[in-house]
Amino acid sequence: MATATNATGEAYEQAFGALRAQGGPSWLPALRREAMDRFSALGFPTTRNEDWHFTSVTPIAERVFKVAPTRSGPATLSPADVAALVISDPDWHRLVFVNGRFEASLSAFAGLPADVRVTTLADALKESPEFVAEHLGKLASGEGQTFTAFNTAFAQDGVVIHVPGGEIVEAPVHIVHIADAQAAGAGIHPRLLVVAEALSRLTIIESFASTGSFGAPYLTNAVAEIEVGNGARVDHYKIQRESTDAFHVGTTQVRQGRDSMYHSFSYAAGAAISRTNVYTQLAGENGETRLNGLYLIDGTQHADHQTFVEHLAPGCASRELYKGILDGSSHGVFNGKVYVDPVAQKTDGKQTNHALLLSEHARVDTKPQLEIFADDVKCTHGATVGRLDEDALFYMKSRGLGAENARALLTYAFAAEVLETIEVDALREGLEALAFARFTQSFGEQR
Amino acid sequence: MLKIDNLHATAGDKEILKGISLTVNAGEVHAIMGPNGSGKSTLAQIIAGHPGYVVTAGSVTYEGKDLLAMPAEERAQAGVFLAFQYPVEIPGVTNAYFFRSAYNEVRKANGKEELDPIEFLDLMEKKLKLVEMDEAMLHRSVNAGFSGGEKKRNEILQMAVLEPKLAILDETDSGLDIDALRVVAGGVNALRRPDNATIVVTHYQRLLNYIVPDFVHVLAHGRIVKSGGKELALELEARGYDWVMEAA
Numbered sequence: 001m002a003t004a005t006n007a008t009g010e011a012y013e014q015a016f017g018a019l020r021a022q023g024g025p026s027w028l029p030a031l032r033r034e035a036m037d038r039f040s041a042l043g044f045p046t047t048r049n050e051d052w053h054f055t056s057v058t059p060i061a062e063r064v065f066k067v068a069p070t071r072s073g074p075a076t077l078s079p080a081d082v083a084a085l086v087i088s089d090p091d092w093h094r095l096v097f098v099n100g101r102f103e104a105s106l107s108a109f110a111g112l113p114a115d116v117r118v119t120t121l122a123d124a125l126k127e128s129p130e131f132v133a134e135h136l137g138k139l140a141s142g143e144g145q146t147f148t149a150f151n152t153a154f155a156q157d158g159v160v161i162h163v164p165g166g167e168i169v170e171a172p173v174h175i176v177h178i179a180d181a182q183a184a185g186a187g188i189h190p191r192l193l194v195v196a197e198a199l200s201r202l203t204i205i206e207s208f209a210s211t212g213s214f215g216a217p218y219l220t221n222a223v224a225e226i227e228v229g230n231g232a233r234v235d236h237y238k239i240q241r242e243s244t245d246a247f248h249v250g251t252t253q254v255r256q257g258r259d260s261m262y263h264s265f266s267y268a269a270g271a272a273i274s275r276t277n278v279y280t281q282l283a284g285e286n287g288e289t290r291l292n293g294l295y296l297i298d299g300t301q302h303a304d305h306q307t308f309v310e311h312l313a314p315g316c317a318s319r320e321l322y323k324g325i326l327d328g329s330s331h332g333v334f335n336g337k338v339y340v341d342p343v344a345q346k347t348d349g350k351q352t353n354h355a356l357l358l359s360e361h362a363r364v365d366t367k368p369q370l371e372i373f374a375d376d377v378k379c380t381h382g383a384t385v386g387r388l389d390e391d392a393l394f395y396m397k398s399r400g401l402g403a404e405n406a407r408a409l410l411t412y413a414f415a416a417e418v419l420e421t422i423e424v425d426a427l428r429e430g431l432e433a434l435a436f437a438r439f440t441q442s443f444g445e446q447r
Numbered sequence: 448m449l450k451i452d453n454l455h456a457t458a459g460d461k462e463i464l465k466g467i468s469l470t471v472n473a474g475e476v477h478a479i480m481g482p483n484g485s486g487k488s489t490l491a492q493i494i495a496g497h498p499g500y501v502v503t504a505g506s507v508t509y510e511g512k513d514l515l516a517m518p519a520e521e522r523a524q525a526g527v528f529l530a531f532q533y534p535v536e537i538p539g540v541t542n543a544y545f546f547r548s549a550y551n552e553v554r555k556a557n558g559k560e561e562l563d564p565i566e567f568l569d570l571m572e573k574k575l576k577l578v579e580m581d582e583a584m585l586h587r588s589v590n591a592g593f594s595g596g597e598k599k600r601n602e603i604l605q606m607a608v609l610e611p612k613l614a615i616l617d618e619t620d621s622g623l624d625i626d627a628l629r630v631v632a633g634g635v636n637a638l639r640r641p642d643n644a645t646i647v648v649t650h651y652q653r654l655l656n657y658i659v660p661d662f663v664h665v666l667a668h669g670r671i672v673k674s675g676g677k678e679l680a681l682e683l684e685a686r687g688y689d690w691v692m693e694a695a
């Protein structure tokens with residue numbers, strides 16, 4: 001399976017060796033070493049790997065992404081720059097990373113409840129290494145997953161969030177990742193660790209954006225591990241709008257307790273090649289998972305989404321709605337897996353996936369996979385790939401709307417259905433405006 | 448205003464309209480009746496510019512212009528309006544947004560100033576009253592999940608907003624309860640002016656008690672087989688279509 005040549009393998013081994021000098025708690029080197037060994041042994045997946053059948057990562061495998069440089073000199077971005085690059089709101093707690101390195105001057109996350117901990121991974125390793133040791137790498141072990149192992153070996157920084165039992169974090173925690181020109185040729189491996197204990201509530205927004213131009217492509221390889229305790233609820237928004245000079249791989253691994261709710265929304269509009277994995281385990285009774293997503297791609301972009309919902313306990317519900325709008329000669333992939341364990345009776349699973357092709361050359365591959373080992377379950381999936389509804393277009397034109405505008409409005413409407421599931425108003429309005437502008441450039445400022 | 452001359456049209460391999468001629472002048476109301484499948488909706492859709500039909504012979508002239516050469520949106524901008532027999536659902540686009548966009552495009556095409564959202568809402572308030580619709584309907588997606596009757600009212604609401612010169616109502620009365628029929632007909636009558644014209648396609652004389660036609664035409668097998676005054680509708684109601692078709 002390995003496609004990393006010896007040369008790239010050696011280069012990564014060398015880079016890894018250089019990183020080890022950086023220290024940290026005593027258990028960390030072993031964790032990293034193990035991940036590095038896994039990364040080397042697995043190599044990058046090829047399209048012979050069932051999970052990567054429609055996505056070739058050759059452009060990633062054939063390069064060696066250097067460790068992102070630390071900034072020397074003053075910050076290159078101002079708060080206004082950040083505000084222009086990502087959808088944000090002054091009420092949100094904000095942690096900003098540039099090229100994977102934390103920028104304190106751009107961040108603001110005071111005002112959290114006293115016993116809720118939000119820190120950078122680097123600080124957490126100093127201040128509460130036991131907590132990190134207990135949770136890091138437990139859900140995203142990297143077993144069989146090259147990119148997760150790659151992240152664990154090379155992660156420089158990230159965010160650790162610990163919400164103790166019963167705590168409600170009202171304002172979303174916004175984690176912003178910006179790549180600037182200095183990221184050219186680099187690999188950025190952000191890590192997110194979230195532990196939301198019983199009956200707590202938390203909303204996380206992760207934004208990935210780029211600024212400037214890149215002489216060489218860079219790689220973002222993000223990993224998030226999220227534990228949702230009994231009766232807790234975590235809402236998780238991931239907004240990926242990276243440069244088309246970038247490659248983006250993001251893996252979210254979730255484990256949910258009894259009566260818990262995990263709601264994920266993924267927006268993917270950037271990167272030359274993107275792969276978004278959302279894996280959730282419903283490990284306690286009556287849990288609920290909602291996975292929604294929208295991808296908008298054009299040109300030669302490739303966007304791949306893989307979801308995997310494991311129903312491991314009785315009475316859980318999973319709801320999934322993903323939509324894609326593809327233009328140019330872009331290529332979309334959606335692979336939705338659902339596993340229902342023999343004990344997971346009364347499972348209620350519904351998966352829906354719709355793709356809208358705006359051009360003759362755009363293409364989408366979808367593969368639903370249901371593995372059901374319990375007998376008293378309700379599991380459905382539906383997938384469509386289509387073009388704009390001609391009847392609706394004619395109806396709109398018959399009211400005086402020009403052909404272009406009718407198309408734009410209908411395309412926007414297709415996206416709006418899934419954007420409506422966003423429960424953070426400012427984020428929803430921001431994305432609606434983005435999608436609207438994208439499809440209606442010629443349509444004036446009516447909205 | 449509208450002159451249809453020897454119109455022949457096909458869909459796929461099927462010839463649906465087989466030589467229709469009809470002249471509608473400003474200020475007139477024409478009723479078109481006829482059995483199911485005779486081509487009434489096809490005629491209406493061709494006038495509105497549906498791309499699914501091929502005109503194989505004949506012509507349609509509207510205000511002196513070749514209507515068939517105009518794309519659907521230009522026809523609408525020039526004052527042609529079709530209330531659909533089966534209004535289309537557009538999930539994700541609100542009525543308010545859709546109506547305002549349509550209204551403003553029509554205004555723009557006619558060299559008039561566009562209305563901003565607030566001005567437009569004022570206008571909508573009056574129009575909603577006309578068809579006795581609740582403002583809440585404005586914020587729902589176009590026709591999505593509307594009941595049959597609500598969809599028909601929504602068509603008339605659009606007509607009220609766009610104030611067309613030539614309105615074609617394709618079975619707008621079908622599926623309406625008695626009160627709704629009165630409201631819809633009242634709305635249509637309120638919009639009548641000496642310089643506009645209406646074509647109502649219907650199966651029921653009942654509607655014509657409210658919207659009184661100047662002419663009644665019977666369309667059968669793709670042709671107009673009989674034309675008369677409003678009393679023809681009563682006769683059809685009493686005797687059915689067989690006698691007209693035999694005579695034709």
Ligand SMILES: Nc1ncnc2c1ncn2[C@@H]1O[C@H](COP(=O)(O)OP(=O)(O)OP(=O)(O)O)[C@@H](O)[C@H]1O
Nearest residue numbers: 458459461463482483484485486487488489490499
């Ligand atoms: N796109 C099409 N392709 C093939 N056949 C069509 C198409 N549109 C209409 N037809 C056929 O043409 C005939 C006339 O249809 P049309 O809808 O015009 O009838 P109508 O008079 O409006 O009937 P109704 O009173 O039931 O509404 C029907 O036999 C119909 O099946």
Ligand SMILES: [Mg+2]
Nearest residue numbers: 487488489532
């Ligand atoms: Mg009809």
